[in-house]
Amino acid sequence: MLVYGMGEKPLAAIANKLKAGIELSEIKDIPGTVVGLGKNDMDSGLYDKSDFFNLPSFEDVKTSKRSFSVMTKLFHEHFSSRMLQRCGNGAILINQPAAPLTQCEMDAVYELPFVYAPHPGYREKIPAWELVKDSFTVVRGCMGGCNFCGLGIHQGKAVQSRSHESVKREVIRRAATPGWKRIISDIGGPTANMYGLYCEKNAAHLTCKRRSCLAPDPCPYCHTDQSGLAGLIKEIGDMKEVNHLYVNSGIRMDLALLWPAIIDVLAASATGGQMSIAPEHISPKVLRLMNKPENTKWDEFEERLLPQADVREKNSF
Ligand code: SF4
Numbered sequence: 001m002l003v004y005g006m007g008e009k010p011l012a013a014i015a016n017k018l019k020a021g022i023e024l025s026e027i028k029d030i031p032g033t034v035v036g037l038g039k040n041d042m043d044s045g046l047y048d049k050s051d052f053f054n055l056p057s058f059e060d061v062k063t064s065k066r067s068f069s070v071m072t073k074l075f076h077e078h079f080s081s082r083m084l085q086r087c088g089n090g091a092i093l094i095n096q097p098a099a100p101l102t103q104c105e106m107d108a109v110y111e112l113p114f115v116y117a118p119h120p121g122y123r124e125k126i127p128a129w130e131l132v133k134d135s136f137t138v139v140r141g142c143m144g145g146c147n148f149c150g151l152g153i154h155q156g157k158a159v160q161s162r163s164h165e166s167v168k169r170e171v172i173r174r175a176a177t178p179g180w181k182r183i184i185s186d187i188g189g190p191t192a193n194m195y196g197l198y199c200e201k202n203a204a205h206l207t208c209k210r211r212s213c214l215a216p217d218p219c220p221y222c223h224t225d226q227s228g229l230a231g232l233i234k235e236i237g238d239m240k241e242v243n244h245l246y247v248n249s250g251i252r253m254d255l256a257l258l259w260p261a262i263i264d265v266l267a268a269s270a271t272g273g274q275m276s277i278a279p280e281h282i283s284p285k286v287l288r289l290m291n292k293p294e295n296t297k298w299d300e301f302e303e304r305l306l307p308q309a310d311v312r313e314k315n316s317f
Contacts, residue, residue, distance in 0.1 A: 001034070001035050002035075004032060004034060005155065007032065008098075008101065008105070009031070009032060010033050014027060030095060032097055034093065034095065037091045037093055052083055053084070054086075056071045056074075057085060058085055058087035071085075076153070077209065080205070097156060100160050106160050106163075107165075110170065116133070116174055116177050134181070134183055136170060137189055139162070139188065140189050140190065141190070142155060142157065142190045143158075143204060144194075144212055144215070144278075145214070145291055146212070146290055146291050151190050158198070159194045159195075159196075161196050161228065164231065167232060167236060168236065171241055172241060182242055184242055184244070184245040184246065187246075187247055188247055188248065190249070191250050191252050191278070192229065192247045192249035193229055193256055195229040196225075196226065196227075196229060197222065197224060199221055200222070201221045214252070215254075224258040225259055226255075227261075230262055233265055234265075237269060237270075245269070246270055246271065247271065248274075253297050257300055260304050263308065267305050277301070278292075281295075
């Protein structure tokens, strides 16, 4: 059995079934898992092809790049269904993704008693640790649906955000750990300005077939008010444990333009001189292939951002 995506819910479900005395080999239906089916399973009549979306077989995709591409496209289109891929006499059963975490669950997961330190087995400096040690994860999932990216598959298309209170409690806990310098290097996740967003139809997890909530045009059901992030930046920045707070996770420009006040907030108080922005290209053809909006968004974004950055620069002298 393979657990895919964010594993909290599948792992808890597996543990509960094992605790109830069910053999691992009998557990086949947990969302967020993939299981191998042998010939006996296939002959049992329990896995009728019509009950699943059927992907091209492993033998097909192994020998044909075209088949592999078709499989990838179908996989993305039917990601919320249970899928079957034949392989020899057996098959791989891909269960639907695990349900996204609620805000309470997100808070509980990120407030587990982490020690915020690398494994003591490491003796030398760890460059990756230096990058993340003062950053806070506040959001997971991505509604962008870019063609080159696996994040929506890995973390889910439904955006899941922590509460302000939970992030504040984490700041207080981390401020009590050795080496805290009162600087938060990042408050974010896959895309910082998706914090607090959601699908007004609650369709992101299972029923919606649209790959992206934002491209080529924003879906009317996509709630794009970014006041949640603006408020979080202000509340955390005002804490006595914090001198500076930055947002270094990526900012989606087209999304920021749907609630432009967030650009002012970021430029005025949460940018340390550089901003990570997406889309990451300007060629219309490449953007189309990436499933990103048109590059005119850059000009609009720059027009809003630069005057803010100028004011900030002047104020800093
Ligand atoms: S209905 Fe719209 S906002 Fe909701 S998941 Fe689908 S594309 Fe996204």
